Amino acid sequence: MTILDGKSLSLSIQDSLKSQVATLNPKPKLVVILVGEDAPSLAYVNMKAKACQNVGIIGEVLRFSQESYQEQILKEIARLNADKSVNGILVQLPLPKHFDTNEILQSIAPHKDVDGFHPINVGRMQCGLEKQNTKQDKNSLPYDSADIGFSPATPLGVMELLKAYNIELQGKNVAIIGASNIVGKPLAQLMLNAGATISICHIFTRDISVFTRSADIVCVGVGKVNLITKEHIKDGVIIIDIGINRLKDGKLCGDVDFENVSKKASFITPVPGGVGPMTIAALLQNTLKAYHIQNSQNL
Numbered sequence: 001m002t003i004l005d006g007k008s009l010s011l012s013i014q015d016s017l018k019s020q021v022a023t024l025n026p027k028p029k030l031v032v033i034l035v036g037e038d039a040p041s042l043a044y045v046n047m048k049a050k051a052c053q054n055v056g057i058i059g060e061v062l063r064f065s066q067e068s069y070q071e072q073i074l075k076e077i078a079r080l081n082a083d084k085s086v087n088g089i090l091v092q093l094p095l096p097k098h099f100d101t102n103e104i105l106q107s108i109a110p111h112k113d114v115d116g117f118h119p120i121n122v123g124r125m126q127c128g129l130e131k132q133n134t135k136q137d138k139n140s141l142p143y144d145s146a147d148i149g150f151s152p153a154t155p156l157g158v159m160e161l162l163k164a165y166n167i168e169l170q171g172k173n174v175a176i177i178g179a180s181n182i183v184g185k186p187l188a189q190l191m192l193n194a195g196a197t198i199s200i201c202h203i204f205t206r207d208i209s210v211f212t213r214s215a216d217i218v219c220v221g222v223g224k225v226n227l228i229t230k231e232h233i234k235d236g237v238i239i240i241d242i243g244i245n246r247l248k249d250g251k252l253c254g255d256v257d258f259e260n261v262s263k264k265a266s267f268i269t270p271v272p273g274g275v276g277p278m279t280i281a282a283l284l285q286n287t288l289k290a291y292h293i294q295n296s297q298n299l
Contacts, residue, residue, distance in 0.1 A: 151286075153282040
């Protein structure tokens with residue numbers, strides 16, 4: 001069994017980004033909008049800000065109270081859309097219940113939507129147009145018009161992790177547990193684009209083991225402790241645990257019974273230290289990508 005070490009890979013990616021950002025003037029800028037006092041959201045935002053500082057990206061956090069109005073946030077996003085010094089805009093989710101999350105996310109300019117939630121970016125991902133340009137011609141622009149697209153950070157981080165460990169997706173059977181717009185659906189699309197055969201399980205799936213027992217790769221991210229046990233999987237399976245739960249003793253764990261499942265798996269992500277750090281790395285990659293797109297096309 002091999003641990004998929006997202007923490008080490010994330011630090012390696014950040015080192016590479018740091019060297020790239022060092023050559024840029026002005027520096028890329030990411031603005032995060034945080035509404036309310038949700039403790040996990042505050043922790044995530046602090047990690048994102050720290051990672052920005054680590055690689056030399058300007059990271060700014062705009063905090064709004066729980067009682068803020070939808071119009072206030074929309075007005076702020078409009079200002080950031082028009083500010084050419086801002087390359088990436090991210091609204092930390094979840095928003096308070098009185099907000100229309102869809103309207104908020106759709107108000108972000110697609111070329112600054114580094115979280116990849118705008119419908120245009122979702123559509124580009126579905127068509128496979130979100131990939132970075134791999135041109136070797138030094139005289140060509142870093143990105144062309146087909147590259148104006150961003151994948152959500154967590155699914156993108158999962159794909160980077162699999163790639164780093166040379167895990168081939170083409171022809172694999174993949175079971176994804178969780179069908180959110182943030183993780184499950186976009187991860188399924190990216191894996192489908194890579195040639196995998198996808199099954200998506202959700203709250204109405206009667207028996208997830210029907211799908212997980214035949215899967216070569218199982219990805220789970222619903223926030224339920226020990227949802228996936230050794231009875232759910234076959235020998236040699238690859239486990240991607242995207243869930244995060246805090247136990248009564250304060251420790252963090254995922255959705256997988258790690259101790260027992262790891263004995264049957266060929267690869268497995270730990271929690272913490274697996275997908276979480278890769279989410280941060282992918283967000284930074286998207287921000288740098290946005291910077292190059294905007295500067296090369298004068299957006």
